[in-house]
Each structure stands twice: as structure tokens, then as C-alpha cells.
């Protein structure tokens with residue numbers, strides 16, 4: 001079950017997504033796909049620093065997810081070589097951007113080209129949706145840009161497969 005939700009407090013918003021196995025335990029395949037998204041999420045989080053922008057993060061997300069999808073057997077290297085560049089194969093399973101500004105509104109004002117500055121908060125939300133296998137996965141946290149490392153405002157909320165399964169027990 002994929003849940004995308006958030007709390008509001010003192011006029012500010014939050015936006016988070018978690019995906020949990022309905023019966024409390026991921027199948028092997030679900031776990032493989034979940035961890036593909038989680039690896040991508042962790043890699044992308046590092047990019048939430050001054051000087052970056054949403055476009056760069058989306059491009060990186062597309063590259064990482066494409067590679068994960070090859071490993072998951074959704075298509076092959078060969079398929080990528082032969083794909084229509086206007087319609088890349090990964091878009092069948094991952095068709096949205098991974099970051100938007102957040103603040104007074106859940107999707108706050110801001111352009112995809114705008115260079116990140118300390119104090120900005122953006123979402124990080126890669127996903128994979130495999131219609132023919134009957135499930136979709138998205139992981140989303142809100143990330144604060146600082147002069148140093150990115151601060152994951154939701155890092156205390158369980159996201160690892162084992163932690164989610166433990167909680168559901």
C-alpha cells in the first residue's frame with residue numbers, strides 16, 4: 001500500500017510517502033523493487049545542496065532508476081540502445097519528477113531551474129510503478145537545504161524494509 005500524506009503545523013506543510021506490504025511482509029520481488037527505490041532515494045538525497053536545482057536531480061533520478069530497472073529485469077541494455085529517445089523505456093515505470101518545493105503550500109512556488117539556497121525545503125520522492133506486477137512503490141521525505149549537508153527532516157521515520165516489517169509485527 002502506497003501512502004502519500006503529510007501534516008500541517010503553524011501554517012507550514014509536510015509531504016511524505018511510505019509504501020508498506022499489506023500483510024506485513026514484503027515478497028522477495030517487492031523487496032527488490034523497494035530497495036531499488038530506496039537506493040535511488042539515498043543517492044538523490046546527497047544532491048540537496050546549494051548550487052543544485054530540481055532539473056539536475058530529475059536527470060540523475062532518471063539515470064539511476066533506468067539502471068535499477070535493468071537490474072530488476074524490466075528491460076535490457078539492448079532495449080535501451082534501441083529505444084526511441086523521445087520515449088525512454090523507464091518512463092513506463094517511473095513517470096514523475098522527484099522534487100518540488102514545500103513550505104506554505106505542499107507544492108510551493110518555485111521553478112525547476114532555480115538554484116537551491118540554504119533554508120529551502122524540497123521533497124525527494126523517487127518511485128517505481130509496475131502495473132503488470134500489480135504494485136507501485138514510492139518513498140518521499142522532506143529535505144532541508146543548508147550550507148552543509150542536507151538535513152532529512154523525516155529521517156527518524158522508518159524507511160528500511162526490516163524496520164517497516166518490524167513495526168508491522
Ligand SMILES: [Mn+2]
Pocket residue numbers: 015016100123125140
Ligand atoms: Mn510530494
